[in-house]
Amino acid sequence: MPFSDLPPILGTALSERGYAAPTPVQAAVLEADAYGRDLIVSAQTGSGKTVAFGLAMASDLLSDDGRLPPAAAPLALVIAPTRELALQVSRELIWLYGKAGARIATCVGGMDAGKERRALGYGAQIVVGTPGRLRDHLERGALDLSALRAVVLDEADEMLDMGFREDLEEILDATPAERRTLLFSATMPAPIVSLARRYQRDALRISTVSEDRGHGDISYQAMAVAPADIENAVVNLLRFHEAETAMLFCATRDNVRHLHASLIERGFAAVALSGEHSQNERNSALQALRDKRARVCVATDVAARGIDLPSLSLVVHVEIPRDAETLQHRSGRTGRAGKKGTAVLIVPYPRRRRVEGMLRGARIPAEWVPAPSAADIRKADSERMLAALLAPVEYDEHDQALAERLLAERSPQEIAAALVHAHRARLPEPEDLLASDAPQEPRGPRPGFEGSAWFRINVGRNQNADPRWILPLICRRGHVSRSEIGAIRIAAHETLFEVPGPLAARFLDAVRRTANEEDEVEIQPVDGKPRDEARRHRRDNARPVHAPKPYRAHTGRPDHGKPSAPKGPGKPAGGKKGNWHKKPGKGPK
Ligand code: AMP
Secondary structure (H helix, E strand, O other): OOHHHOOHHHHHHHHHHOOOOOOHHHHHHOOHHHOOOOEEEEOOOOOOHHHHHHHHOHHHHOOOOOOOOOOOOOOEEEEOOOHHHHHHHHHHHHHHHHHHOOOEEEEOOOOOHHHHHHHHHOOOOEEEEOHHHHHHHHHOOOOOOOOOOEEEEOOHHHHHHOOOHHHHHHHHHOOOOOOEEEEEEOOOOHHHHHHHHHHOOOOEEEEOHHHHOOOOOEEEEEEEEOHHHHHHHHHHHHHHHOOOEEEEEOOOHHHHHHHHHHHHHHOOOEEEEOOOOOHHHHHHHHHHHHOOOOOEEEEOHHHHOOOOOOOEEEEEEOOOOOOHHHHHHHHOOOOOOOOOEEEEEEEEHHHHHHHHHHHHHOOOOEEEOOOOOHHHHHHHHHHHHHHHHHOOOOOOHHHHHHHHHHHHHOOHHHHHHHHHHHHHHOOOOOOOOOOOOOOOOOOOOOOOOOOOEEEEEOOOHHHOOOHHHHHHHHHHHHOOOHHHOOEEEEOOOOEEEEEOHHHHHHHHHHHHHHOOOOOOOOEEEOOOOHHHHHHHHHHOOOEEEEOOOOOOOOOOOOOOOOOOOOOOOOOOOOOOOOHHHOOHHHOOO
16 A cells, blocks of 8 residues: 555655655555554564554554544553663654644653653553553553553564563553554564464564565674774774764673763764663763764663664674674664665674674675774765865855955965864874784894793684784783784694793783683793793794784873763763773683
């Protein structure tokens, strides 16, 4: 059914929104055989599924005049896994059904329950909420489900994963048996099938996943970096893409806080979304992204689930997702409703194999590319700047008069240079990454290494040992600089490296103090005759390498790890250092 066959009020709302034709999932729910039936729909976020269930409910809600009459009790209930998603669904239904006279009550954890009770009491025809809060209102008698005609379970797989089964069952058991049940889920694992069996009747199965977009509108890139370079790679990615809106995913609240603070300090307009933020803070962070006061959102998985920001064109997996499903959920924040997006995985060298396996398992073709260098960024900046400065501008007499005064004082070259300078000054500085293809130092004894001590690390070629991550790890663990490390010899299962003799005791002491039980990478002194050991390694076909030079600290910022309190939207960040710097040891398997 085209949109033109819909009740006119809905058709107008869609065309005012600029939506000319239904997406595949919308077309499927508008087919004649779906009319009035229970539906079980496989649809990804970004497929237009919210409007799809909004339209599917129309026949249950609208009276003959195409309007929504006042109702003593709710007619439709939408249950979503997170507050953000519930608020988003609510916003979509407000523009879709607003002109039809809909009152929509939104009931989500963290918001004022009293206000929600009042909204329910005023006679909302549509209620949208999260399972826990809805159950709460139900148990306190504020939510009357006796007149319900349709219930929607949005992202049902997420709700079950998040442990909401009991809440859902209690809510569904309180609804009339003849209600319609529309179940939307990105995946259809066994628990969803059994939920559907218990609560649906003769449901029509709709799957548009392959037609929708799959990964079609998202191009995946992976970039292997030294663990110490993760943050710099993030900075360069943001600077290279200059996306209108970008989302960065971290594994923990601490890391969100740290990265957010660091980006603010560097001059990015960034907000943070994690479980430590109140609902009001989250709402204002999202609002800042929507109205373009902020362009970067640093988030944890849970906080970002289901978020829809149409201008979001770049997703960065700052820390690699725990599984392929999380990878797809995070990446699905971009490439929505037919728009193109890029998802980039930043992969510490030791974890490259794991990520390759995850991508293979999820059948995601990713291109392995180097992180953008400072030179790449300056080149892209120049092109963007030229395009911006050469674009036609409308100016008035006042502008013209000022221009003439400037020309009287300065040459056109000086004015143009000042303009370019002002343009550049607004941009955060790109970072120099540890050189991935730096020339290797010529072999031979290095001054200061004559009486050196040898140490062993329990990872070798078979565990992806590479000086690009081994070196920063040694520096960090042993509190030495790169120039204080001599030869590095990588064998199949272990790596030997050289430290100047006079530093050996201090190095060993630091290594022991910084050892962490969770670290899988261990550094130990080589017992016996180190030179013999080194020789044995050479004999064992070890690949000798030397530290690439020159060395620079991993951020180049002396105050790194002690970010100042950020200004701007999002919660002020503390100064704890993100632990992605510390864990290359987790990688080698
Ligand atoms: P959803 O899958 O519900 O998260 O929707 C993803 C985005 O697509 C939202 O911003 C919707 O407003 C937008 N959208 C929904 N239907 C259409 C349509 N028919 N044409 C273009 N965009 C749409």
